[in-house]
Amino acid sequence: MTSIRRTLPPVPRAGSVANGDDCSVASPLSKSSSSPQNCPPSTGLLSPSVNSLDSLAFILGIFSPRSLRVHDRSKPKGHVWRKVLSHFLICFMIGVTIGLTSLASMSLSMNLMSEHQAFSFEVVSAVGKFHSHENVMKNVTASANMAMEINATLDSTMKEQKLKDEVSYNISISQLLNKEQYLEPQKLLIIVTPTFNQPFQVYYLSRLAHTLKLVPPPLLWIVVEMSSQSEETADILRRSGVMYRHLVCKTNLTNTSDRAILQRNVALAHIETHHLDGIVYFADDDNIYLAELFQQMREISRFGTWIVGKLSVDKSSIVLQGPICNGNRVIGWHINESNSRSQRFHAEMPGFAFNSTILWDPKKWHRPTLEPIRQLDTVKEEFRVSTLIEQLVEDENQMEGLMNNCSTVMVWHIDLGSSVSFYPQRWIMKNNLDVILPIA
Structure with a gap:
């Protein structure tokens, strides 16, 4: 039997036909398919464009990563690094x-703008002020006169400002000096006031509160009820504007005359317990005080005393009671009643003040006894003040005469229930005689 093999026609490749010419491709079934078949070069009208496209593809192919890899395989490594470095340097430059x-363009534009502005300013100023030669002379003269006037005005203004600055500086210096006086540390004043329910109690406490408010701090007002x-x-204490402590004496009373003594002892115990450091003064609410009295108490070192103005026994005159001084040294006492000559110290309760450390630091003052200092209610009424002073000092050598060397009255003891009308004022003594000075 005869077999007939039919040979397949060649399969044309897409895009291989140009100008009517066929590009033969070997059949995959033929034995000669392993050898490639090349197309003959075309010689038509499209040849220049094909050549240009081939050259562009060649250039782009050089810079493509694939081409680099191809060239990298063909060239040694040193040439590759040189090419990379050359590309980097070219991009950097x-x-x-x-x-x-x-x-450079920005700086040039800014210079041009500044020159243009300066030029425009000069042109505007020239156009606005200099119209002719005469106008130029007038403007120069007027500007010179204005400059002289401005300089004179500035000189006068500067002189006035300098004078004002000097005055304000002097005022500020004086204010600082005045403030420094108040900034100096001052002793604490401990004012002890016993009070009780009576018709004039509100008036007495309010008057004393207003007086204490005038005293520069520090001041502590101890009020005992x-x-x-x-x-x-x-309520009076809250509205007084003064630092205070409101204490209560809970001791049972057997005699109303001992009430003030017990209240003062409560205050003394409070000062001793809390070690309050200052000047203690017993200010009864029914007395009249000058604010300067409290300020001068701060000069006390241990014990200070002064004279007190009070009503006489018949309530018809004002008498003085207290120390007689030679300078600030106590040399005697005003004696107003013959039955009180046996007292050691002829002083009134509002007529002395003392350092609070005597109460709780006896070693500092070389006290002979360590017993607490209290006012005694077991002695007669006329000796109660003297016995309290005897616990504080030994004699007059340990006392200081205050209030202008015991010559000025700054505290009065006046009974509002009496028929005597009295208007207190500062009283300057003319001598230091141990006499009663009646008031007409």
């Missing part, structure tokens, strides 16, 4: 050139 160009704190007294 291009970037530097672009940056310098932009900076019997049994309990009253609402009226607490």
